[in-house]
Amino acid sequence: MTNPVVQKVNPMLTEERAKASFPVEELTYILDGGKFNTEKRREIEELVTKDPNFEHPPIQFMTREQQYSLAVKKALLVQQRLKELDMLDDPYASYFFRRIAMPREVSPIGLHWVMFVPTLMGQCSDEQRERWLQRALNYEIIGTYAQTEMGHGTFLRGIETTATYDPSSQQFVLHSPTTTSIKWWPGGLGKTCNYAVVVAQLHTQGRCHGVHMFLVQLRDESTHRSLPGVVCGDIGPKMGYHTIDNGFLQLNSVRIPRENMLMRNAEVQPDGTYIRRVSNEKLTYGTMVFVRSLIVSDAARGISEAATIAVRYACVRRQGEPSSPGAPEPRLLDYPVHQYRLLTCVANCYGLWFASEVLRDLYFTVQPDVLEGRTERLPETHALSAGLKAVGSNRGAACVEECRRCCGGFGFSEASGLPKIYNDINPACTYEGENTVMLLQTGRHLLKCVERARRGEQLAPSDAYIRSRPTPQPKLAGGPLTADLLLGWLRWRSLSMLLEVSGRFNSFIEQRQAWADAFQAVSRRLTRCAEAHCILYVGQAFLDSAKAAENPKICGVLTSLCRLFLLNEVVSGAGDVQLSRSDLARCQDAIDSLLTELRPNAVALVEAFDLPDRMLCSVIGRYDGQVYEAMLQWARQSPLNATDVHESYELYTRQFLAGRSLAKL
Numbered sequence: 121m122t123n124p125v126v127q128k129v130n131p132m133l134t135e136e137r138a139k140a141s142f143p144v145e146e147l148t149y150i151l152d153g154g155k156f157n158t159e160k161r162r163e164i165e166e167l168v169t170k171d172p173n174f175e176h177p178p179i180q181f182m183t184r185e186q187q188y189s190l191a192v193k194k195a196l197l198v199q200q201r202l203k204e205l206d207m208l209d210d211p212y213a214s215y216f217f218r219r220i221a222m223p224r225e226v227s228p229i230g231l232h233w234v235m236f237v238p239t240l241m242g243q244c245s246d247e248q249r250e251r252w253l254q255r256a257l258n259y260e261i262i263g264t265y266a267q268t269e270m271g272h273g274t275f276l277r278g279i280e281t282t283a284t285y286d287p288s289s290q291q292f293v294l295h296s297p298t299t300t301s302i303k304w305w306p307g308g309l310g311k312t313c314n315y316a317v318v319v320a321q322l323h324t325q326g327r328c329h330g331v332h333m334f335l336v337q338l339r340d341e342s343t344h345r346s347l348p349g350v351v352c353g354d355i356g357p358k359m360g361y362h363t364i365d366n367g368f369l370q371l372n373s374v375r376i377p378r379e380n381m382l383m384r385n386a387e388v389q390p391d392g393t394y395i396r397r398v399s400n401e402k403l404t405y406g407t408m409v410f411v412r413s414l415i416v417s418d419a420a421r422g423i424s425e426a427a428t429i430a431v432r433y434a435c436v437r438r439q440g441e442p443s444s445p446g447a448p449e450p451r452l453l454d455y456p457v458h459q460y461r462l463l464t465c466v467a468n469c470y471g472l473w474f475a476s477e478v479l480r481d482l483y484f485t486v487q488p489d490v491l492e493g494r495t496e497r498l499p500e501t502h503a504l505s506a507g508l509k510a511v512g513s514n515r516g517a518a519c520v521e522e523c524r525r526c527c528g529g530f531g532f533s534e535a536s537g538l539p540k541i542y543n544d545i546n547p548a549c550t551y552e553g554e555n556t557v558m559l560l561q562t563g564r565h566l567l568k569c570v571e572r573a574r575r576g577e578q579l580a581p582s583d584a585y586i587r588s589r590p591t592p593q594p595k596l597a598g599g600p601l602t603a604d605l606l607l608g609w610l611r612w613r614s615l616s617m618l619l620e621v622s623g624r625f626n627s628f629i630e631q632r633q634a635w636a637d638a639f640q641a642v643s644r645r646l647t648r649c650a651e652a653h654c655i656l657y658v659g660q661a662f663l664d665s666a667k668a669a670e671n672p673k674i675c676g677v678l679t680s681l682c683r684l685f686l687l688n689e690v691v692s693g694a695g696d697v698q699l700s701r702s703d704l705a706r707c708q709d710a711i712d713s714l715l716t717e718l719r720p721n722a723v724a725l726v727e728a729f730d731l732p733d734r735m736l737c738s739v740i741g742r743y744d745g746q747v748y749e750a751m752l753q754w755a756r757q758s759p760l761n762a763t764d765v766h767e768s769y770e771l772y773t774r775q776f777l778a779g780r781s782l783a784k785l
């Protein structure tokens with residue numbers, strides 16, 4: 121563990137840690153992708169922990185302006201440190217450095233490395249890359265990704281910002297023609313960035329060619345003042361994300377050189393002729409595919425943090441009727457229903473963790489082909505990244521919230537660290553494609569797969585099961601409820617639901633409904649099919665990773681956790697298809713047994729994530745389990761406690777008690 125050995129660890133936690141049936145350290149190596157990565161991550165965590173520049177009071181006691189300002193300082197300091205340590209080119213090291221230096225504090229320059237740089241990489245011609253990419257990688261310029269407008273987020277083709285080519289000056293004129301066309305939301309746009317990739321409708325030679333991307337300078341590189349025609353600022357406080365300046369941007373006929381259109385896939389020549397280089401226009405959406413795949417892993421990490429806090433707390437918190445006179449009150453973790461709430465979150469976390477790794481590998485396998493214009497596997501990659509982004513962030517938000525509630529009142533206090541995690545994960549349900557809309561993208565792809573399967577065409581690996589013939593429902597009562605059997609049931613469920621919805625869709629088409637209308641008519645059901653398909657993918661990734669574990673003890677515990685995940689899906693999906701009462705009852709019994717089996721490993725399973733206290737920032741989830749003393753210390757830091765009598769007493773309460781009117785004060 122990276123946590124320093126604390127003098128006085130709560131004996132209840134020590135007792136729980138001793139119950140582990142497997143070597144926790146080895147599971148950590150698996151989660152990190154190897155011992156080498158674990159060691160590197162720990163070195164980085166130690167560097168940051170020892171650096172006094174990253175020390176400060178809890179941000180929860182600061183105003184939004186203070187939080188933003190501190191976040192800018194820390195984000196830039198991280199970049200300086202990474203440069204000094206020669207780690208800038210190491211994505212793994214940079215990621216962990218940022219994560220530990222700014223735990224669940226979204227970075228004001230986050231969009232620069234999450235979207236601006238990847239967009240330059242994916243959308244620039246080779247020449248343009250040379251001109252801008254190195255400057256961006258060196259942080260000589262700081263950029264964001266400005267796509268969403270006040271009037272349009274989901275329906276990307278509906279955005280209104282225009283980029284009109286003027287051949288006489290060989291410039292594009294970027295313009296926001298309406299209030300609804302004002303860019304709204306881009307991270308870091310308000311105050312931090314000086315450049316943006318702006319998504320706009322391209323007009324040339326009197327024709328509109330749809331959405332394209334343009335590099336636009338927003339602020340002067342030395343004074344940071346906004347340039348003529350650029351009106352930008354912060355959009356104000358949000359539910360969370362206080363450390364980042366999500367911004368607005370109005371462009372008043374701002375001129376940029378022709379060469380600032382990102383021209384990997386399409387080009388406007390000096391005379392204004394438009395040339396499309398690749399046939400698939402959705403390649404412009406490439407950065408979103410990449411970021412959606414990142415969101416799945418970020419959701420898993422969010423659950424790992426919340427579950428570590430809630431499981432540790434459940435070991436040290438006693439509450440309830442003692443089992444016998446004089447016995448201590450039970451620990452929260454002794455309650456089966458509490459075990460269920462927490463362990464299903466842990467199971468979701470592992471499932472999403474492994475699935476995000478498979479998705480990332482798929483993205484990096486397919487991407488080089490896509491960049492060369494070979495797009496055969498793009499539909500599968502898009503459908504999976506969209507659907508898993510939705511399922512991952514939905515589950516992420518739901519599990520973090522469940523962990524928060526598992527901590528009772530303390531879970532509502534910022535001291536628990538849980539609201540911070542929740543507020544960081546929750547917006548992922550909306551950004552990068554609202555989740556329902558993303559599920560509909562996956563559903564659309566699945567409908568098309570059914571059609572292609574009927575025509576006898578090949579399907580991509582993750583869709584291949586759609587080619588299999590419908591079979592009777594696999595029986596769950598009878599033999600042992602193995603993970604393979606349960607996964608087979610989920611595969612059967614996904615296919616049956618999809619065939620049913622596709623049959624319904626086809627009947628609308630046969631009644632001469634338009635494709636789009638038939639799609640709307642089945643859309644509600646289709647989102648459920650998309651979820652079932654994604655859950656199958658998560659289950660498969662989970663089981664494959666469990667089986668791949670060399671240590672039989674780790675293989676055993678991961679397989680049990682995977683069975684809990686799969687059983688929980690079967691039970692909660694029982695209404696999607698008709699699961700018999702006896703099958704359902706067997707699954708419920710199996711869940712109860714698994715809770716008893718997994719309970720001794722609850723702490724070990726979360727501590728395998730190896731999250732240092734610095735990362736968790738939680739009074740109740742500390743490694744040493746000394747919750748109550750720490751809670752009192754935390755409260756003492758509240759600015760409201762700076763004086764014994766608050767100024768509002770003199771101003772208002774005293775007047776009120778004396779019967780004076782407060783109206784004129």
Ligand SMILES: CCCCCCCCCC/C=C\CCCCCC(=O)SCCNC(=O)CCNC(=O)[C@H](O)C(C)(C)COP(=O)(O)OP(=O)(O)OC[C@H]1O[C@@H](n2cnc3c(N)ncnc32)[C@H](O)[C@@H]1OP(=O)(O)O
Pocket residue numbers: 226227229230231234265267268273274275276277307402403405406408409411414415418498499502550551552553554557561564565568
């Ligand atoms: C970020 C987390 C990482 C963790 C690290 C820590 C981060 C710290 C710092 C960062 C902090 C926060 C990050 C916040 C980032 C948020 C940024 C944003 O939100 S940017 C804006 C994102 N906006 C969207 O996602 C918009 C959603 N809308 C769309 O994507 C599209 O409009 C649509 C897909 C819904 C519809 O597109 P449309 O053009 O109308 O398409 P059609 O319906 O005509 O056709 C669909 C057709 O196209 C295929 N398609 C669609 N999208 C893609 C794609 N991306 N790739 C490939 N193909 C695609 C689709 O399959 C259909 O194909 P058919 O063959 O026709 O069926």
Ligand SMILES: Cc1cc2nc3c(=O)[nH]c(=O)nc-3n(C[C@H](O)[C@H](O)[C@H](O)COP(=O)(O)OP(=O)(O)OC[C@H]3O[C@@H](n4cnc5c(N)ncnc54)[C@H](O)[C@@H]3O)c2cc1C
Pocket residue numbers: 231265266267268271272273274275304305306307361366547550551552553554555556557560
């Ligand atoms: C924290 C945060 C950071 C962001 N960062 C950026 C950024 O850096 N850059 C950027 O460009 N954007 C950014 N965004 C914007 C984000 O991408 C959009 O908010 C998102 O794409 C949803 O669009 P919208 O807000 O217009 O919602 P809408 O599209 O108006 O959706 C509203 C509701 O209607 C539903 N709906 C919409 N269309 C359909 C449909 N066809 N079928 C069924 N239901 C539908 C949706 O499911 C949703 O529930 C950010 C947003 C947030 C919250």
